[in-house]
Amino acid sequence: MALIGAHVSISGGLEKGFLRGEYLGCEAIQIFTKNQLQWRASPPTGAKCESFQKAWKESQIREVVVHASYLVNMASNTELQQRSINALVDEIVVASLLGIDYLVVHPGSHGGIGEKAGLKQISDSLVSILDRTDHTRVKILLETMAGQGTTLGYKLDHFQVILDELDRPDRLGLCLDTSHLFASGYDLSKKNQYQNFKRKVHTLIGLEKVFCWHFNDSKKDLGSMIDRHEHIGSGKLGLNPFSFILNDPQWDNIPCILETPKTGIGDEGNLALLRKLRGY
Ligand SMILES: [Zn+2]
Ligand SMILES: [Zn+2]
Numbered sequence: 548m549a550l551i552g553a554h555v556s557i558s559g560g561l562e563k564g565f566l567r568g569e570y571l572g573c574e575a576i577q578i579f580t581k582n583q584l585q586w587r588a589s590p591p592t593g594a595k596c597e598s599f600q601k602a603w604k605e606s607q608i609r610e611v612v613v614h615a616s617y618l619v620n621m622a623s624n625t626e627l628q629q630r631s632i633n634a635l636v637d638e639i640v641v642a643s644l645l646g647i648d649y650l651v652v653h654p655g656s657h658g659g660i661g662e663k664a665g666l667k668q669i670s671d672s673l674v675s676i677l678d679r680t681d682h683t684r685v686k687i688l689l690e691t692m693a694g695q696g697t698t699l700g701y702k703l704d705h706f707q708v709i710l711d712e713l714d715r716p717d718r719l720g721l722c723l724d725t726s727h728l729f730a731s732g733y734d735l736s737k738k739n740q741y742q743n744f745k746r747k748v749h750t751l752i753g754l755e756k757v758f759c760w761h762f763n764d765s766k767k768d769l770g771s772m773i774d775r776h777e778h779i780g781s782g783k784l785g786l787n788p789f790s791f792i793l794n795d796p797q798w799d800n801i802p803c804i805l806e807t808p809k810t811g812i813g814d815e816g817n818l819a820l821l822r823k824l825r826g827y
Contacts, residue, residue, distance in 0.1 A: 549760070549798040550575040550610055551821045553805040553814045561591060561645070562602035564611075571814050572822075575610040575802030577651070580641045583616050586634055596644045603646070610802045612688075612722075612759055613642045615652040621672035622655030622665035622699055631655075632672050635687075636679045643683035649758055651688045651722045654700035654709065665699050670712035677715045688722040688758050693730035693774035701731035701772065707751040720756045721748075724806075725788055726763035726777070732770040735788035745797070760792060760803040762821065778807050779817045786824060793825040 552575030555567040561580065568576035581588030591599070603611065615638050619631035635652065642650050655672075657665025673687065689709065694701030706721060713719065728735065728744075735741045748754055764782030766775035780786045792798055807817050 548800075548825065549793050549795075550800060550802045551793070551818060551825065552576050552608075552610075552802055553818065554578070554614065560598075561595060562599045565602040565606040565608055568608050569606050571818055573608060573818070575612065575804060576608055577612045577614050577802070577804040577806075579616070580613050580638065580645065581616070583614070584618065586616070586618060586630065587637075590637070590641050591644060596646075599645050610649075610800070611645075611647045612649045612651055612802055612804060613638065613647055615650055617653070619652065620655040620658075621652070621669045621676075622657050624658075624660050624664065624668055628668060628672060632675050632679075635672075635676050639676070639680040639683055639685045639687070642685045643680070648684060649686050649688050649720075651690050651759060651761075653692060653698075654689050654705065656697045657699055658697050662699060662705075665697070666705060666708045667712070669699065670709050673709070673713055673715075673719070677713070677718050680718075684718075686718050686720050686758060688720045690722040690761070691724050691727050691731070693727040694772040695774050701727070703747055703751045710752065710756075716756075720758040721752060722759040722761060723748075723757055724761035724763060725784060725792075726761070726765040726782070727774060729765045729769055729784055729788075730767055730771050730773055730775075734769050735791065736785055737787070738791065741788065741791045754797060757798075758801065760798065760801060762789060762792075762803045762805050762817075763807055776807055778812055779805070779820050786820075789821060790824045793821060 552573040692700040764777040
């Protein structure tokens with residue numbers, strides 16, 4: 548079965564993420580390993596890595612996913628590109644030290660140089676990042692985006708273009724975000740639409756390349772290209788897409804991570820809803 552979880556805070560220490568996840572009854576968690584709005588952070592000490600791995604072993608959390616900093620932009624053609632490459636290399640090294648296998652990254656924004664040129668910048672960035680982290684097994688999961696502004700990755704075709712430029716399939720994958728997919732025009736609310744979408748992923752990228760789902764409902768309409776998360780079932784998606792995914796053996800052991808608002812019913816309410824949809 549798919550693993551249900553949420554993005555949790557690491558305030559007070561990286562290993563505190565497990566306590567928060569367990570309190571919520573998560574089977575998987577997503578964390579930032581540093582302040583997501585800062586470029587640099589000193590890597591965790593050996594002792595910190597040990598206490599993180601110990602807390603993980605003692606918890607019921609099966610899978611941990613890291614979300615990369617919001618500052619990085621692999622598609623940039625300015626000095627921001629090199630800065631982003633360096634930052635992502637750091638993040639991969641930290642994930643590896645912590646024993647985490649997945650780093651979710653936003654593909655980037657082309658900022659006016661055009662989609663084709665932006666996609667090429669992303670592929671080039673990835674070549675460099677993968678080369679410099681060859682000693683790790685951390686997978687980079689490119690996240691599907693809503694398509695605001697000049698953001699890339701709002702079409703599955705973009706990932707096909709990026710991945711086609713690379714010969715490192717073992718270290719790359721996808722993170723599918725339900726709210727971003729919907730905002731960018733992929734409707735999964737009817738069974739046949741969901742099946743069609745899976746076929747598209749299969750044809751363009753490969754279903755085995757999907758290692759994570761982000762579970763969010765959307766405040767905004769289908770194709771709006773606007774990224775606004777809503778509580779599960781309270782937005783424009785409804786419950787169907789979540790039910791289809793959670794009951795599909797295709798996603799066995801794949802983390803489905805909530806990034807819904809912490810207000811209102813909060814993670815507790817959203818997780819309870821997901822458990823109900825999954826049947827337990
Ligand atoms: Zn994200
Ligand atoms: Zn979003």
